[in-house]
Amino acid sequence: MEQFIANGLCKGSVYALVALGFGLIYTTSGVFHLAHGAVYTTAAYSMFLASVLLQLPLLVSVGLALVTAVTLGVLVELLVYQPLDRKQASRAALLISSLGVYIVAVNLLAMFFGNETRILRSGAEATVSLGNVILTRVQLAQIAASALFVAVYWGFLRKSPLGRICRAVADDPVLASSLGVKVQATRLVVFTLGSFLAGIGAVLIALDVGIDPQIGFPVVLVAAVACIIGGLHRFIAPALGGILLGLIQSLVVWQTSAMWESAVTFTLLICFLLFRPQGLLGMRQRLEER
């Protein structure tokens, strides 16, 4: 029991990171950023390229993976979303083009690296036992890193001037731009930050369970669900949703089997959409009326 809760927490903390990035991008730019999955997968693969194929030290390859993630995220924003936005494309068009970017990126990765699962670590991971819970070092790193970055993220949005500008743009882009805020530059900041968080999540998961070209999509879907469960009116809420989903998935695996993981996730999504569309921490306004 404790073991499953601990595993769920580890998984949930990574979901929380990806979901925070997804939620920040969604609230600020209004893009349903499915290509977040591509950013995630690409970060994991550049980690693999650096640490396994090129044998670079761990920290260097983590840095490389993060740089790749941020570059890709910003490029997608600059080359796909902003031109579409200038054409005043609908949100559905943005969503579909985002899906298109994801499909192309993943297939290109599969072309270069192959479809098989790759393992990043060599041999069994050293474990640490706390009471009757046994965790690997990577799992500890997952919890520590996400606690750190969630705190930093919260501080950034709450306290720093730039964070305040981000929140202003999320609240009302037209009003913000009429007050002299550079909306497009702010969106770039948001995509940088979101992709960075996705990159961290990707590295942490890649080190734990390995990678294949399809890993990104389930994670970004879970992130989207986490945003809705947590609510989109508070920037920290997706993290709560992510941790909750990690716990629930882990409990589902414990009670039944791993097969029903995604079914439970999406049933939860439908229930939330029906009965509490504003999310756990949300305000009374309905999501779709935003």
Place this chain on the structure above:
Amino acid sequence: MNYIFHILTMILLYVILGLSLNLVVGYGGMLSLCHAAFYGIGAYASALLMMDAGWSFLPSLAAAVIIAGVIAYLISVPSIRFHGDFFVLATLGFQIIIFSILNNWVAFTKGPYGISGIPRPSVWGLKIISIPAFFALSFMLTVVVWFVSGRLAKSPYGRALEAVRDSELAALALGKNVTRFRRSAFCIAGGLAAVAGVLFAVYASYIDPTSFTLDESVFILCVVIIGGAGNLRGPIIGAVILVSLPELLRLVRMPDAIAANMRQVSSRFAFSSSLVSTISKIKPPTVCANSSTPFRPFKALPAAAAASIFPSVSFTFADK
């Protein structure tokens, strides 16, 4: 020769899927990502009815259509309360739930092992075994589906559906029951998609859940959008292009190991990019891809290569 008929049969399957999804996406203006689920429900329902209950082909076809229609209706009830991103997300959720059920409810659907040995159909005493005969059967069913969706689209019902798509408020003001139109379109589309599912089941005589994934839903959406949503020729053109494109690429000789991925990338590249370029037509305030707009699939395709990286480039093509 059988190869040609095989390709033609596959094209017809996707014509049926495209025409049915067209009712939802083109005429209804709802971007649905769970069409492969109804395709799968049709296939599984008919296969189970024929194998376990011993039904013959035509009754199980009818039953599969009804089952898929009912399930589509049930799915539409919660989904249609949402618009835009959240509708897409809700349908995507249902797609994954249904796939998960097909894949995991082993006692009922045999799960990932799939159902094999689905009997060949016989229609009015005529046993259909050869591939050209299958082609003839698919052709007849496609004509039926085309006729049904054509009649629907041209009828007052179809016009009301388009009105709901173009301006929900105006349709409401004219006393149209917006929710009912959306739900019924979704339901009919689900039922028609089941026709393709049944055909697929008896044609391949083996089905497993991997044929009915989210990717398949995206592919069907591509069929509709590349050809041009909101008219009756669009899905046909889309199906011809998207099904024959990988086969044409097969003719370009390539080492087998690379060829598989290369084919996927290049065809996907073309799909997703022309998707991006053509979707620009479906943007509010009015959805302009109606039947009076000339559809321009070939104009969109040359721009496709660059489009997914530089969508702005393709827009300048497509807007001309």
